[in-house]
Amino acid sequence: MIPLAADNLGKVFATGIKGDKVTALKDLTLSVKEGDVYGLLGPNGAGKTTAIKIFMGLLYPSWGKAEVMGRPCWDVEVKQRVGFLPEGPYFYEYLSAQEFLHFYGQLFGLERAARTRRIKKLLTLVGLDEFRKLKLRRYSKGMLQRIGLAQALINDPELVVLDEPMAGLDPLGRKQLADIILGLKEKGKTIFFSSHILADVQRICNRIAIVNRGSLIFQGSVKDFLEEGSQGAQIVVEGPEKKLSGLIEGGGWEAKAAAEGITLRVKDQHVVDKLMATLPSQGFRVKSLMPIKDSLEELFVKAIDASESKLAGGKG
Amino acid sequence: MKLYPICINTFRETVRDRILYSLLAFALLMIGSTVYLATLTIAEHVKLVTDFGLAAISLFGVIVAIFVGIGLVFKELDKRTIYTVLSKPIPRYEFVLGKYLGLLLTLLVNLTIMATGFILVLKLFGDVLTPSLFWAIYFIYLELMVITALTIFFSSFTTPTLSAMFTLGLFVIGHLSLDLKLLGAKSESLMVRYLSKLIYYSLPNLENFNLKGVVVYQMSVSPEKILLVTGYGLLYVMVLLVLAMVIFQKRDFK
Numbered sequence: 001m002i003p004l005a006a007d008n009l010g011k012v013f014a015t016g017i018k019g020d021k022v023t024a025l026k027d028l029t030l031s032v033k034e035g036d037v038y039g040l041l042g043p044n045g046a047g048k049t050t051a052i053k054i055f056m057g058l059l060y061p062s063w064g065k066a067e068v069m070g071r072p073c074w075d076v077e078v079k080q081r082v083g084f085l086p087e088g089p090y091f092y093e094y095l096s097a098q099e100f101l102h103f104y105g106q107l108f109g110l111e112r113a114a115r116t117r118r119i120k121k122l123l124t125l126v127g128l129d130e131f132r133k134l135k136l137r138r139y140s141k142g143m144l145q146r147i148g149l150a151q152a153l154i155n156d157p158e159l160v161v162l163d164e165p166m167a168g169l170d171p172l173g174r175k176q177l178a179d180i181i182l183g184l185k186e187k188g189k190t191i192f193f194s195s196h197i198l199a200d201v202q203r204i205c206n207r208i209a210i211v212n213r214g215s216l217i218f219q220g221s222v223k224d225f226l227e228e229g230s231q232g233a234q235i236v237v238e239g240p241e242k243k244l245s246g247l248i249e250g251g252g253w254e255a256k257a258a259a260e261g262i263t264l265r266v267k268d269q270h271v272v273d274k275l276m277a278t279l280p281s282q283g284f285r286v287k288s289l290m291p292i293k294d295s296l297e298e299l300f301v302k303a304i305d306a307s308e309s310k311l312a313g314g315k316g
Numbered sequence: 317m318k319l320y321p322i323c324i325n326t327f328r329e330t331v332r333d334r335i336l337y338s339l340l341a342f343a344l345l346m347i348g349s350t351v352y353l354a355t356l357t358i359a360e361h362v363k364l365v366t367d368f369g370l371a372a373i374s375l376f377g378v379i380v381a382i383f384v385g386i387g388l389v390f391k392e393l394d395k396r397t398i399y400t401v402l403s404k405p406i407p408r409y410e411f412v413l414g415k416y417l418g419l420l421l422t423l424l425v426n427l428t429i430m431a432t433g434f435i436l437v438l439k440l441f442g443d444v445l446t447p448s449l450f451w452a453i454y455f456i457y458l459e460l461m462v463i464t465a466l467t468i469f470f471s472s473f474t475t476p477t478l479s480a481m482f483t484l485g486l487f488v489i490g491h492l493s494l495d496l497k498l499l500g501a502k503s504e505s506l507m508v509r510y511l512s513k514l515i516y517y518s519l520p521n522l523e524n525f526n527l528k529g530v531v532v533y534q535m536s537v538s539p540e541k542i543l544l545v546t547g548y549g550l551l552y553v554m555v556l557l558v559l560a561m562v563i564f565q566k567r568d569f570k
Contacts (some may be wrong), residue, residue: 059569060568079406093544099328
């Protein structure tokens with residue numbers, strides 16, 4: 001079964017008194033597989049939160065289809081198997097952590113004994129057991145995010161949807177959250193989350209989707225995305241610089257003299273192979289060979305830039 | 317049943333709100349102050365205390381219903397707590413109903429405390445408690461049920477300020493609608509006559525819930541009147557709640 005799927009999903013909002021239309025989602029198509037840790041990436045205003053709210057039944061789609069566990073997104077019963085943490089932790093601040101979790105447990109129809117057991121486990125998991133009687137208005141932002149995660153897990157859901165769960169957390173908090181997510185993955189849960197913090201996405205996601213201006217621009221494994229942006233290699237050599245230019249027909253590299261030797265930046269893997277075969281016989285000594293890879297962050301920025309210029313070109 | 321947690325949580329929210337206590341304290345102070353007011357009159361002190369006390373209970377009940385009621389739905393949207401609740405397996409109509417019932421529970425406790433204070437003051441004057449006095453308090457509660465349904469209805473689609481204005485406006489008009497009808501009937505213009513009739517029949521006639529005169533003049537309340545007014549109130553509540561549920565069901569939570 002597909003835990004989460006969108007097909008040509010669109011959402012238009014009417015704003016202001018005049019009812020001007022703003023398109024938040026244009027044609028989002030994506031599909032999350034069982035057991036995925038799936039990251040939804042995109043710049044601010046790309047439509048990530050809109051998409052998540054449609055999946056959670058808070059917004060109705062203007063067109064297209066959104067399905068959760070193979071059911072339409074507005075089906076109330078399907079929520080029994082889903083956990084959700086919205087963006088920005090806002091909760092009932094007049095409740096203590098314990099009361100708060102009991103309330104959400106009741107919404108799932110959990111019996112008191114089962115609730116109490118589950119709450120104890122979750123409070124330990126998110127490291128808030130000693131603060132269980134403290135009112136939420138006294139909680140820090142990081143603690144609210146953690147108690148929010150606990151409420152998303154109260155029903156032991158098969159699918160966990162998190163909107164910007166890393167926002168506002170310090171590096172330690174982010175690591176704890178990443179560990180919890182990886183723990184859920186080990187238990188076979190599917191996790192779908194949006195994030196701006198790409199280092200974390202690279203660490204914990206196996207698949208990602210990148211959206212820009214309401215449309216999908218990439219969907220696939222993180223590995224594929226990183227390899228797609230592979231930039232060849234950097235070779236550092238020592239030897240007669242003048243001989244370099246005629247070394248291989250057609251060229252295909254940039255040479256730069258530096259203190260440690262001559263640095264060759266090569267884009268194409270074939271050229272790298274050829275160079276490695278030829279260089280020693282021409283009197284060069286290869287000091288180092290390093291593949292050049294952009295980080296997810298650099299590739300993400302490039303993908304968004306490419307999509308923007310495509311859109312601008314399309315308009316022109 | 318998912319109604320229960322929503323209802324209890326709403327009740328808990330209101331009783332942990334300091335505004336409720338300040339309003340309640342003020343209401344009790346006002347009811348208590350009738351003791352001094354009564355000393356200003358010579359023979360009619362029981363009438364004055366009854367009239368003034370019931371008016372204070374009704375007024376503070378309405379203030380709590382409007383201001384706490386509107387805040388409740390608005391806060392859910394403003395603080396985005398509604399996102400977590402509605403993403404759980406709870407139908408939207410149950411959420412609306414749960415909020416409504418939670419607020420009614422708060423109003424019931426509130427009214428009981430005020431009525432107890434009022435009865436204590438009456439006892440102080442050695443007044444005999446008549447059944448019509450209790451029916452008057454029951455009618456006030458019925459009115460509060462209608463007012464609360466109005467606040468839930470308005471806050472299902474508009475801002476808290478507008479909801480408060482609309483509800484207050486309807487509260488005032490609702491107590492004057494019979495006068496409006498009578499005044500309109502005297503007009504020579506056919507349009508004014510029809511318009512005043514239309515207003516009378518489409519807006520709630522809240523004077524139906526006013527039994528102050530009956531209590532003050534120690535008359536009794538007929539069972540027919542009690543049944544009729546109860547039916548009238550419940551019907552109004554039902555219509556308003558169904559409308560609020562329909563609007564809530566269709567709405568986007570941005």
